[in-house]
Each structure stands twice: as C-alpha cells, then as structure tokens.
Amino acid sequence: MTDSGEIDPQTAEEKVTDAQTAALSLSNLSTARRNEALTAIADTIERNVDRILEANAADVADAEKQVDAGEYTQAFVDRLTLSTSKIESIAEMVRSVAEQDDPLGETLTARELDDDLNLYKVTVPIGVIGTVFESRPDALVQISALSLKSGNAVILKGGSEAERSNRVLYNCILEATPEVPSGWAQLIEAREDVQTLLEMDDAVDLIMPRGSSSFVQYVQDNTSIPVLGHTEGVCHVYVDSEADLEMATAVAYDAKVQYPAVCNAVETLLVHESVAPSFLSQMMKQYRDAGVEIRGDERTQSIVDTESNISEEIIAATEADWTTEYGDRIVSIAVVDSLTDAIDHINMYGSKHTESILTQDDNRAEQFMRAVDAASVFHNASTRFADGFRFGLGAEVGISTGKIHARGPVGLDGLTTYKYHLEGDGQQVATYAGSDAKPFDHAEFDETWPVRNDDG
Amino acid sequence: MTDSGEIDPQTAEEKVTDAQTAALSLSNLSTARRNEALTAIADTIERNVDRILEANAADVADAEKQVDAGEYTQAFVDRLTLSTSKIESIAEMVRSVAEQDDPLGETLTARELDDDLNLYKVTVPIGVIGTVFESRPDALVQISALSLKSGNAVILKGGSEAERSNRVLYNCILEATPEVPSGWAQLIEAREDVQTLLEMDDAVDLIMPRGSSSFVQYVQDNTSIPVLGHTEGVCHVYVDSEADLEMATAVAYDAKVQYPAVCNAVETLLVHESVAPSFLSQMMKQYRDAGVEIRGDERTQSIVDTESNISEEIIAATEADWTTEYGDRIVSIAVVDSLTDAIDHINMYGSKHTESILTQDDNRAEQFMRAVDAASVFHNASTRFADGFRFGLGAEVGISTGKIHARGPVGLDGLTTYKYHLEGDGQQVATYAGSDAKPFDHAEFDETWPVRNDDG
Numbered sequence: 001m002t003d004s005g006e007i008d009p010q011t012a013e014e015k016v017t018d019a020q021t022a023a024l025s026l027s028n029l030s031t032a033r034r035n036e037a038l039t040a041i042a043d044t045i046e047r048n049v050d051r052i053l054e055a056n057a058a059d060v061a062d063a064e065k066q067v068d069a070g071e072y073t074q075a076f077v078d079r080l081t082l083s084t085s086k087i088e089s090i091a092e093m094v095r096s097v098a099e100q101d102d103p104l105g106e107t108l109t110a111r112e113l114d115d116d117l118n119l120y121k122v123t124v125p126i127g128v129i130g131t132v133f134e135s136r137p138d139a140l141v142q143i144s145a146l147s148l149k150s151g152n153a154v155i156l157k158g159g160s161e162a163e164r165s166n167r168v169l170y171n172c173i174l175e176a177t178p179e180v181p182s183g184w185a186q187l188i189e190a191r192e193d194v195q196t197l198l199e200m201d202d203a204v205d206l207i208m209p210r211g212s213s214s215f216v217q218y219v220q221d222n223t224s225i226p227v228l229g230h231t232e233g234v235c236h237v238y239v240d241s242e243a244d245l246e247m248a249t250a251v252a253y254d255a256k257v258q259y260p261a262v263c264n265a266v267e268t269l270l271v272h273e274s275v276a277p278s279f280l281s282q283m284m285k286q287y288r289d290a291g292v293e294i295r296g297d298e299r300t301q302s303i304v305d306t307e308s309n310i311s312e313e314i315i316a317a318t319e320a321d322w323t324t325e326y327g328d329r330i331v332s333i334a335v336v337d338s339l340t341d342a343i344d345h346i347n348m349y350g351s352k353h354t355e356s357i358l359t360q361d362d363n364r365a366e367q368f369m370r371a372v373d374a375a376s377v378f379h380n381a382s383t384r385f386a387d388g389f390r391f392g393l394g395a396e397v398g399i400s401t402g403k404i405h406a407r408g409p410v411g412l413d414g415l416t417t418y419k420y421h422l423e424g425d426g427q428q429v430a431t432y433a434g435s436d437a438k439p440f441d442h443a444e445f446d447e448t449w450p451v452r453n454d455d456g
Numbered sequence: 457m458t459d460s461g462e463i464d465p466q467t468a469e470e471k472v473t474d475a476q477t478a479a480l481s482l483s484n485l486s487t488a489r490r491n492e493a494l495t496a497i498a499d500t501i502e503r504n505v506d507r508i509l510e511a512n513a514a515d516v517a518d519a520e521k522q523v524d525a526g527e528y529t530q531a532f533v534d535r536l537t538l539s540t541s542k543i544e545s546i547a548e549m550v551r552s553v554a555e556q557d558d559p560l561g562e563t564l565t566a567r568e569l570d571d572d573l574n575l576y577k578v579t580v581p582i583g584v585i586g587t588v589f590e591s592r593p594d595a596l597v598q599i600s601a602l603s604l605k606s607g608n609a610v611i612l613k614g615g616s617e618a619e620r621s622n623r624v625l626y627n628c629i630l631e632a633t634p635e636v637p638s639g640w641a642q643l644i645e646a647r648e649d650v651q652t653l654l655e656m657d658d659a660v661d662l663i664m665p666r667g668s669s670s671f672v673q674y675v676q677d678n679t680s681i682p683v684l685g686h687t688e689g690v691c692h693v694y695v696d697s698e699a700d701l702e703m704a705t706a707v708a709y710d711a712k713v714q715y716p717a718v719c720n721a722v723e724t725l726l727v728h729e730s731v732a733p734s735f736l737s738q739m740m741k742q743y744r745d746a747g748v749e750i751r752g753d754e755r756t757q758s759i760v761d762t763e764s765n766i767s768e769e770i771i772a773a774t775e776a777d778w779t780t781e782y783g784d785r786i787v788s789i790a791v792v793d794s795l796t797d798a799i800d801h802i803n804m805y806g807s808k809h810t811e812s813i814l815t816q817d818d819n820r821a822e823q824f825m826r827a828v829d830a831a832s833v834f835h836n837a838s839t840r841f842a843d844g845f846r847f848g849l850g851a852e853v854g855i856s857t858g859k860i861h862a863r864g865p866v867g868l869d870g871l872t873t874y875k876y877h878l879e880g881d882g883q884q885v886a887t888y889a890g891s892d893a894k895p896f897d898h899a900e901f902d903e904t905w906p907v908r909n910d911d912g
Contacts, residue, residue, distance in 0.1 A: 024803055028826050111848050117837060119847055126859050127829065201676075205859050220657075220680040226860040227680075247882035254884035347480055358882075366906050369877050370484050373583065381573065381880030390888065391575055391876065392567050392898035403582050403661050403873045404682040405861040417859045420847065421825050424837030426703035426814075428710035432846065442848035450822050 012193035018183035019153035020203045023127045025181040027151045031102040038098035040176035042091040055164040056082040079135045090138045097145040100394045103412040107448035116425040120449035124419045125151035127205040130197045132157040137165035150415035153184045198223035230401040232351035233263030235383040238342040240359035241272040248358040249282045254382040257290045264386040269333045270342045276335045292329045299335035322349040343371045354386040375408035468649035474639035475584050476659040479609035481637040483581045487558040494554035496632035498547040511620035512538040535591045546594045553601040556850045559868040563904035572881040576905035580875045581607035583661035586653045588613040593621035606871035609640045654679035686857035688807040689719030691839040694798040696815035697728040704814040705738045710838040713746045720842040724788045726798045732791045748785045755791035778805040799827045810842040831864035
C-alpha cells in the first residue's frame with residue numbers, strides 16, 4: 001500500500017467531480033462485486049492492525065496534550081483511541097454490512113398502465129454523499145462501508161484530531177477496492193474544503209453531517225444540498241398516572257445513566273401529579289446514587305421538600321432547561337397535571353428525536369404515541385433504544401431529526417432513492433388524451449424489473 | 457360564507473404558527489373525517505360556481521390587458537381561465553382524492569427486537585408544507601386536497617394574477633371544513649410573505665415550489681427548509697441502432713408535439729449513426745409539418761443535406777442547446793456513435809427528469825435504463841408519460857428532479873413520512889449492553905400498529 005501518510009494531492013473540487021463520475025458506474029456494480037469489496041476492506045484492515053495502531057497512537061498522543069491544555073475532554077480522547085479489539089470489531093462491522101440484504105434493485109411497486117406498458121419503481125443509489133464527522137476513526141470505515149454497499153460515492157471529511165488514523169484507514173479502503181470504480185471514496189481534510197463541498201450542489205446529492213448541533217445547523221444554513229442530520233436530542237420520559245412506578249424508575253434510570261453523553265439519553269422527566277410524590281422519592285435516591293444533578297420545576301421542588309426521606313436540595317429549573325441537551329449526568333423534572341399537558345410540553349420543547357411514555361394503560365399510550373411529534377415514540381421502554389443497531393437496521397449512518405427522506409436511525413435504506421422504469425411498446429400520450437382518450441388500467445402486479453423473457 | 461374578497465388579516469408569521477399548531481391535531485384526524493371534509497370541499501365548490509366564475513372573470517380581464525401589454529402570453533391566460541366544466545372537474549378531482557387509499561397509519565415494517573419489545577414503522581404526515589405556485593387556480597384546490605388527505609397543514613401562496621380566484625376557492629375550502637382543526641390551510645398573498653415562509657425553518661417542514669426553474673433555484677438558495685421541486689426538464693429520446701424506426705418516429709413526435717410547453721416534453725433527440733439517415737428523413741418531414749424548429753449538430757446537418765428529399769436548412773445547434781428546456785416547438789438533434797455515447801450525453805447534459813430509449817433489443821434497453829441517472833427512464837414510450845396521473849399515483853403535487861425523499865411524479869406518498877413506535881415492557885438498554893449483553897431477535901413479523909388486545 002502507499003505510505004500511510006500520503007493522500008491524493010487533488011483539490012477538493014477535483015475529488016468531488018471524480019466521485020460524481022464514479023457514482024455513475026458504481027450504481028451498476030453487482031451485489032457480489034460490492035460484497036467482495038467489503039470483505040476485502042475488512043481483510044485489509046485486519047492485516048494492517050499494527051500500522052493503524054501506530055498512526056492512531058500519534059493522534060492520541062497529540063490529543064492527550066490538548067486534554068492537559070483543556071481543549072479536549074478525556075471522553076473525546078477515549079472515542080479517538082483504537083485498540084486491536086476495536087479494530088477487529090471495525091472489520092467485523094464491515095463484514096456485517098456485506099452480509100446485509102442488498103438495498104439496491106428492489107422493485108417497490110409494479111403497475112400495468114395499459115397493455116404492454118408497465119411501470120416499475122426500483123431502488124437505486126442516491127449518487128454522491130458528502131459526510132463530515134468527528135473523533136471516532138471507525139466512523140470513516142462505517143460510512144464508507146454503508147456507502148459502498150448502497151452503491152453511493154462518498155466524500156469523507158473527518159476531524160483533524162484523527163487525521164493520521166483516518167489516512168491509514170482510508171488507504172486500507174482504497175487498497176482493498178481496486179475493482180470498484182476509481183474515485184468512489186474521497187478523503188478531504190481542510191476546513192475550507194468543507195465549504196467547497198457545500199457549494200457543489202450540482203455534484204453532491206446529500207450531505208450528512210455528524211457532530212454538534214451548531215455544526216449541523218451551520219451546514220443547513222450554508223448549502224442548498226439536502227442535509228440529513230440531527231440537530232439536538234432533547235428526549236423526554238413521561239411517567240403517567242397509570243405507570244408501574246418500579247418499571248418507570250428503572251427505565252428513567254437507564255435512559256439517563258446508562259450513557260448520558262449520547263443524543264438518545266433522556267434530558268427531561270415529566271411526571272403526572274398523581275404519582276409524583278411516590279415516583280420522585282424512589283427516583284431521587286437512584287439518581288443521587290448515580291451522581292445525577294436534578295433541576296426541578298416548583299412543584300418538583302415542593303414535593304421533594306415535603307418528602308421527609310429526601311435530603312436533597314433541588315436546583316430550580318429555568319425555561320432554558322426545557323430545551324437543553326445536557327449530554328451529561330443532569331436531568332430536569334417537571335410535574336404535569338395530565339397526559340395532555342405532557343404531550344404539549346414535549347411538542348413545545350422537544351427536538352422530535354425520541355419520546356417515551358411509561359403507563360400500563362394502552363389507550364393512554366396510544367394517545368401519547370399518536371400526538372407526540374417525534375421520530376421515535378416509545379411505550380414502556382428506555383429512550384436509549386433509538387439506535388440503528390438496536391432497531392435492527394444493521395449499522396447506522398446517523399439519526400435524523402428532520403422529517404424528510406429518512407427519520408430516526410438511518411440505515412442502508414436511507415442511502416437509497418428510487419427510479420421509475422417504464423417498459424412500453426411504442427405508446428404515445430396522444431392515445432390517452434383528448435375526448436376519445438383511452439383509459440389507463442393502473443393495476444398493480446407482482447413482477448420485478450428487469451423482466452426476462454425466455455426467448456431473450 | 458364570508459365575502460369572497462376577504463381573507464384573514466393575520467401576518468404571515470401568525471398564519472404559519474397557526475398552521476403548525478393545527479398540524480399537531482390534524483395528524484390524528486380519522487380517515488373518515490378527512491374524507492368527509494374532502495367531499496364537503498367538492499360540494500362547496502360546486503355550489504359556488506357562479507361566485508368562482510365571477511372572481512375568475514375579473515382576474516382574467518386584468519390578465520388579458522397584460523397580454524396586450526406584452527407581459528403575459530395567451531397560454532398563460534388560458535391556464536388562468538376557469539369555466540363551469542373546469543370547476544366541475546376540480547370538484548371531481550377532490551372527490552377522487554377522497555377515494556384514494558389513506559396514506560396515513562400504514563405499518564411499513566414490524567420487527568420484534570426481543571420478547572415484548574416490538575418496533576413498528578408507521579406512516580404519518582410531514583407536518584406543515586409551504587407551497588408557492590402560479591397561474592392555475594385549480595392548483596390551490598389540488599394542493600389543499602392532497603395536504604388534507606395526507607394530514608398536513610398547508611401554506612398556500614398563489615400568483616397575484618389569480619388573487620381573486622384563489623380567495624374565493626380558499627374561502628370555499630375553509631367554509632367546507634369547520635370540523636378540521638382551524639388553521640390547517642393558510643393563504644398568503646404578498647411577495648414578502650414568501651420570504652417570511654422561507655425563514656421559518658422551525659415551523660415549516662417542507663417547501664414545494666411550482667414555477668420557473670429560476671424561481672425553484674431561488675427558493676433552494678434562500679431557505680434551510682427541505683425543498684421538493686423540479687428545476688428543469690431537459691428530456692431526451694434516444695433512437696438506438698436497433699430501434700423500430702416507425703415506432704421511434706411516432707414516439708419522438710408525441711414527445712415533442714403533443715404538448716411542447718410541459719417539463720416532460722423532449723428537448724433533444726439522440727440518434728445512433730447507423731439509423732440516422734433513414735430515421736432523420738422520416739422524422740424531419742413530420743416535425744416540419746408540425747412546425748417544429750430543428751437545431752442539429754454537424755452530423756445531423758450533413759445527413760439532412762445529403763438526403764435529397766429534405767429541403768430544410770438545419771440550424772446549427774450550439775453547446776447551449778444541449779442544456780436548454782425550450783418548452784416550445786423546438787428540438788435539438790445530435791447523431792451519436794454508440795449507446796454509450798448517448799448515455800454519456802444524457803448524463804452530462806440532462807436534468808435527471810425523464811429519458812427514453814427506442815430499441816427492440818432488451819439488453820440495450822436495460823443497459824440504458826441502468827446507466828442513465830434520471831427519475832424516470834423509459835423503453836419504447838413517450839417521455840410525456842412521466843406524470844402522476846398517468847403513473848397511477850392519483851393527483852400529483854409536482855414532479856421532483858431531486859433525489860431525496862421523493863423523485864419523479866409525487867403523489868400522496870410524497871407528503872408522508874414515518875414514525876417509529878416501540879412497544880415495550882419496561883426494557884432497559886443496560887440489559888443489551890456490555891459483556892453479558894442479551895442479544896436482539898430482530899425478527900420481522902406481520903402486525904400493524906396499534907395492536908389491540910382482546911382484554912382491552
């Protein structure tokens with residue numbers, strides 16, 4: 001392979017244009033060829049463990065200095081750090097992508113418009129996908145693997161903190177895929193190259209930013225290319241009057257404590273007033289033991305004050321707390337009068353990510369799930385389940401809080417679009433227009449494109 | 457009903473905010489209630505034919521003056537003009553929308569993640585849809601009907617030339633829908649209100665502009681809200697070496713002449729060199745008789761020159777011709793050496809709208825259909841079939857040349873998104889994480905949400 005420190009010296013614009021050219025032939029690479037290429041990527045990564053670890057160690061060493069300087073958190077450096085077992089699991093992830101069903105060439109509908117005039121709606125790749133991500137070097141491999149599986153060309157922009165790790169991984173990917181149309185995966189590194197990418201709306205079909213809310217917002221404000229990303233995860237757990245309080249406590253604990261830094265962790269608990277005294281006294285103890293800071297509205301404060309077995313002083317929640325993604329061991333709590341009030345609170349302050357109701361009453365659960373406007377609405381389950389792997393989508397390219405194209409955890413399906421294939425026999429629209437227009441049949445039937453006749 | 461000349465004096469911002477509130481309850485209006493409201497709209501429009509015609513006559517009279525002044529074309533005024541039969545067909549269109557299958561509440565997939573932990577992907581409305589359209593007053597009714605059927609609130613901005621017609625139709629719609637959450641349909645009229653709409657990215661989920669390419673481009677460049685629209689229809693017909701030339705001539709004639717002003721009319725013919733002399737001599741005569749102006753590349757010019765039976769002088773096509781949507785009785789023609797050259801020409805100059813190959817060779821057709829990057833790819837059929845009604849989608853809200861969310865003719869499906877519903881039994885993610893993680897089942901099954909247990 002080429003020296004791990006080298007990448008192609010083309011400009012970002014040339015790279016994007018090459019990706020655009022590659023996308024046209026990539027879309028027609030057979031399932032077998034795409035899967036073979038994925039397997040080769042996994043093998044090449046495993047063969048180059050030492051080289052990857054060496055490059056990563058240099059990135060990590062530099063990042064550690066930034067922790068001392070107060071620039072990075074230790075958690076950030078942890079996400080950056082690779083190990084032999086982590087690299088093995090990256091290779092394993094690539095193999096699992098190879099094993100997934102082909103998302104391409106699926107006939108979604110087949111419809112006879114008239115005799116010998118048949119319309120097929122068939123899944124195809126989107127084209128060129130621009131991605132910007134941070135920290136974890138495994139993101140580069142995951143995004144590349146999902147793009148290849150779904151027949152898309154991809155522009156990869158990783159964080160500067162992972163530059164050496166990303167270069168080695170990128171070169172492993174290129175080395176493993178000589179059979180894939182050259183140019184299908186492009187690494188860009190400079191900050192100003194992101195601007196170039198965002199401006200190339202003729203060449204790039206979709207931008208997927210993964211990073212801070214403000215960065216995603218910046219991308220949305222600075223491109224006319226469609227953006228798939230999530231801006232915030234202000235998720236709620238609502239403990240209903242009909243909740244099983246033991247279950248509610250366990251779920252609210254998991255939703256906050258199991259991994260507080262992620263977007264599907266809960267930020268605000270809403271508690272029905274009828275169960276608030278009893279629920280809060282249980283919940284507070286558990287959160288306190290886990291070191292979770294509580295910010296409560298006035299009713300929460302007063303309930304906790306009057307529950308003699310709780311010694312906490314509850315910090316007063318302000319308006320800002322209801323829209324804050326803490327990403328940390330902090331939770332805000334509000335007591336509500338009714339199911340409707342809980343729904344209204346969520347629709348006003350939530351970020352349309354993931355919302356959960358705890359109740360033993362199925363009708364109340366259904367009302368909540370219908371009325372709350374969010375990508376994922378849960379009944380008696382932790383918000384932390386909102387994840388592509390847990391949802392059974394295989395690997396995920398991200399979670400979307402937008403409502404267009406793909407919503408919630410996005411898997412391979414979100415990287416495809418469709419194309420209409422019409423098979424005719426010389427039909428003209430004039431036949432179906434005017435006063436003696438021939439009517440259409442519009443009958444759906446079971447057939448997949450391409451249709452193969454026995455006589456060839 | 458209120459006086460047809462009055463509309464609500466709220467600001468555009470208030471209207472959009474009200475639509476946002478309405479959208480939350482609109483999404484839960486039952487199928488029957490939405491269909492009843494659609495039927496009431498059709499009835500109310502029919503009851504108010506005289507009032508609609510009166511308002512329309514005033515719009516048309518003003519527009520006629522602009523024709524004399526050279527501002528509008530007669531075709532523009534024709535599109536603006538309503539008649540009793542046109543109004544009846546508008547009412548009929550609304551009834552046909554009522555009759556279509558409900559696009560909402562459909563369970564797209566059901567997957568067991570684990571015992572008593574079931575995930576349902578269910579179709580839901582998008583939310584608030586902003587639309588900007590021109591000329592035809594029937595567009596206002598069509599867009600409103602499709603939005604209501606799909607549970608979306610809608611902001612309607614029509615052209616000033618149809619202001620009086622649009623006001624009456626809008627008031628008919630409001631009068632007919634007192635049972636629909638108030639605020640679901642909002643009419644805005646001022647040019648500056650469009651800017652307000654484009655800026656309200658927290659409240660508006662999708663913008664659908666219908667109009668000139670430059671207007672759609674303007675919208676894309678001036679909002680961070682997702683845009684569904686089409687910028688150009690530069691469609692091609694490729695006459696292959698294996699084409700049935702009689703069929704090819706008939707299809708190329710229909711694709712250009714049957715309705716040249718629309719986006720799915722052909723703009724460029726590509727002709728394989730082996731059939732060019734024979735095809736062009738037939739085609740030229742037919743186009744000449746229909747008054748179609750021909751712009752040919754050098755090879756087309758020389759072939760036509762040497763074909764003694766053609767008296768035409770062919771205008772030389774310039775580079776600009778290959779990317780021009782004439783929308784008129786003008787066609788450009790290029791002779792190509794091969795199927796691959798035709799594909800390359802289309803992928804370089806086309807607008808990803810609709811492309812058709814004429815050939816009797818199924819393998820060559822398949823190669824073309826796979827390799828051409830367009831929303832609709834046709835084999836032996838006129839490009840003019842690219843249309844929601846002809847495709848059997850029912851009414852269409854527009855044709856998308858983008859690749860994200862909805863592509864080609866967009867029907868009710870394009871106005872929906874989905875929501876993940878997870879039904880659990882108190883599950884925590886901690887159970888499925890770490891070294892002794894419980895594995896997921898991820899088994900798909902047939903069931904629709906909401907699941908009703910017999911015991912309530």
